[in-house]
Amino acid sequence: MKTTIENIRNQLSDKGLKVTPQRIAILEAVYGVGGHPTADNIIEHIRKNNPNIASGTVYKVLDTLIENKLIRRVTTDRDVMRYDGVMGKHHHLYCTECDLIEDYIDEELDTVLREYFKNREIKGFHIKEFVLQIKGTFDKC
Amino acid sequence: MKTTIENIRNQLSDKGLKVTPQRIAILEAVYGVGGHPTADNIIEHIRKNNPNIASGTVYKVLDTLIENKLIRRVTTDRDVMRYDGVMGKHHHLYCTECDLIEDYIDEELDTVLREYFKNREIKGFHIKEFVLQIKGTFDKC
DNA sequence: TCCTAAATGAGATTTATTATCTTTTAAGAG
DNA sequence: CTCTTAAAAGATAATAAATCTCATTTAGGA
Incomplete structure (x- = not known):
């Protein structure tokens, strides 16, 4: 299952979510940044191409994606949250x-x-x- | 293995740590407060008998206890840290x-x-x- | 193309945690 | 038992992640 842009658009619209450039970029980043990124890793990654994204937006979108079961949080014993784009059992x-x-x-x-x-x-x-x-x-x- | 005060004193001194009332109270709280407490749960519990303990002290002592392998952090997908007094495999x-x-x-x-x-x-x-x-x-x- | 609910941006705010610095204290030496 | 000192605690300031507010923009259906 390749994660093309088209694929990502479909994942969003299948959940009844508006397809925005920010959401696409954030979901792409969760998939693309290895080792289970923090919100900050994601912001940094996205700002390379999209320097104007607000960090509040990233947090809000991540929450929305979690609510809609497109991503999940990873449990750690640290105090920064990390995210996981793999939804299957693992x-x-x-x-x-x-x-x-x-x-x-x-x-x-x-x-x-x-x-x-x-x-x-x-x-x-x-x-x-x-x-x-x-x-x-x-x-x- | 009962966790008496004497037991707790020994755990601390065995690690070469000074035995202070604060450390005793905090270790007691980690053992005593069920469900794996947060730092705040611990502070609240301790203040019942010891209203003057500084919250910074609690965080510092918890770190010291972790470094000395007397307690550990529990991994969660939330952004508040929780602590565990059970050191055996579980x-x-x-x-x-x-x-x-x-x-x-x-x-x-x-x-x-x-x-x-x-x-x-x-x-x-x-x-x-x-x-x-x-x-x-x-x-x- | 227009309309509207939903999403974003900017920035203020909250809250857990850490850091700093002064005062106090545990505990070993004498 | 007292003295000494390194370590610990207290008070409070500082960080930083995450949340909230509200004005502005936009996706997507009518």
């Missing part, structure tokens, strides 16, 4: 040396986890989804 | 309705995960630790 590699967070997609792992919890109820809790945080270091670090 | 239940985060301790799960990744190298990445985020809802929510 897990994350957290590097303890650099601050990159990479995707880890593994269908089999999902099956293993689902199976494991099939016979193991957690009393008083209804499971919806698993996200495994795999912490360690990249070789390059 | 996982977390995230409620999507309320904002409680509960511990989930499961030795067997750790074994399953370790086994699973024993024959499944992630190229370019050296695994140190797993934390499973189990997202769902508590029955009471």
Whole structure:
């Protein structure tokens, strides 16, 4: 699934959202900037071509995209928010040396986890989804 | 392992940290306030008995406790930091309705995960630790 | 092409967190 | 037990991420 401009326009309009240049640029940036960008990374990236975008707009658009399930937040133990354009089931590699967070997609792992919890109820809790945080270091670090 | 005051004093002095009333109160609060408290939850809790504690002190002490591996941060997709006094391997239940985060301790799960990744190298990445985020809802929510 | 609700821009505001600097204190030495 | 001093706490100022407000602009249907 390539993320062309046309594709991005469709994602927005399919959700009933107005297709604005800002929204396109922000969604493109979330897809394009690797390692799960912060709002600031996204602003910096977009300003290269579109220097006049307001930072408030970026925050507002990111929230709108999250509400409409086009992107999601990434959980971290830092105080700056990071964003993720991959909406399918997946897990994350957290590097303890650099601050990159990479995707880890593994269908089999999902099956293993689902199976494991099939016979193991957690009393008083209804499971919806698993996200495994795999912490360690990249070789390059 | 009960967490008596004496126990807390020892944890601090074992790390070569000065044993101050503030540090004791803060560590006690991290243990005592359920659901993984924010700095603000901790400040509020402590001020009941110790109204004069400075909020800057709480943040500084929390950092010190983290550096000395007496507590850790909890990862979330919110912009307020939360803290965890349980240092052993464990996982977390995230409620999507309320904002409680509960511990989930499961030795067997750790074994399953370790086994699973024993024959499944992630190229370019050296695994140190797993934390499973189990997202769902508590029955009471 | 026009109209209007929705989106953006600019900038003020809030709030969690950090930094600075002075005063106080824990705890080891004598 | 007292003295000394490095470390910690308190008070408050400073940052910075994120939110809010409101005037202006714009997407997209009529």
